[in-house]
Amino acid sequence: MxxxxxxxxxxxxxxxxxxxxxxxxxxxxxxxxxxxxxxxxxxxxxxxxxxxxxxLDGKCKLLGWTKLYALPEGIEKKYLLFGVVEFENGLRAIGRLLVEEPKTGMELVSTAGLVREIPGEDVAGFIFDIAG
Ligand SMILES: [Zn+2]
CATH class of the missing domain: 2.20.28 (Rubrerythrin, domain 2)
Structure with missing residues (x-):
């Protein structure tokens, strides 16, 4: 077939x-x-x-970030990084940060992805990573 x-x-x-x-x-x-x-x-x-x-995607700048340790069941990681970014159009958003050593002001690229790993609760949100 x-x-x-x-x-x-x-x-x-x-x-x-x-x-x-x-x-x-x-x-x-x-x-x-x-x-x-x-x-x-x-x-x-x-x-x-x-x-x-x-x-909302593309270039953005890291304004601040935080490590979150108290994760809900279903996430197989010790902690997650979350960042606040500003897009080129001036909008700000919070999302997952994939950078190991984030620095305020660094250039990032935003893509949308599934930010929750709990079955049945997939939610589209932002994922920020280093440009290039
Ligand atoms: Zn208006």
């Missing part, structure tokens, strides 16, 4: 910021109300117009 794999999209988690349709302000995580102009967001798109989704 032949299977046409081209029909299947490879699973690629993506994290989106949202763009206010009124003033163009980008925000993440998606707010219910634009912090700049007060425009309301309706996730269902039923009452208010849907906000444009903007994929």
């Amino acid at each position: 032949d299977i046409d794999f081209s029909q299947y999209e490879p699973f690629k988690p993506v994290v989106y910021a949202v763009k206010c349709p009124k003033c163009g302000t980008l925000d993440y995580p998606a707010p219910m109300i634009c912090k700049n102009c007060g425009e309301r967001r309706d996730p269902s798109g039923a009452i208010f117009s849907a906000w444009e989704k903007v994929p």
Whole structure:
């Protein structure tokens, strides 16, 4: 039996910021109300117009980081590193940090990935790694 794999999209988690349709302000995580102009967001798109989704990935700068030791069951590691980054568009986000010796201000590249390793609770989030 032949299977046409081209029909299947490879699973690629993506994290989106949202763009206010009124003033163009980008925000993440998606707010219910634009912090700049007060425009309301309706996730269902039923009452208010849907906000444009903007994929968040690419270059970012490390603003700060922390080691987390108290991990939930299901994660087979002693600790995880979490970093706060700023993207080139000014948005900030928290995510997993894959750098062994992080330094504040270092250039990183963000990709979306599954950040929880507990079965049934996979969540798309940010993963930050050294550029190149
Ligand atoms: Zn706005």
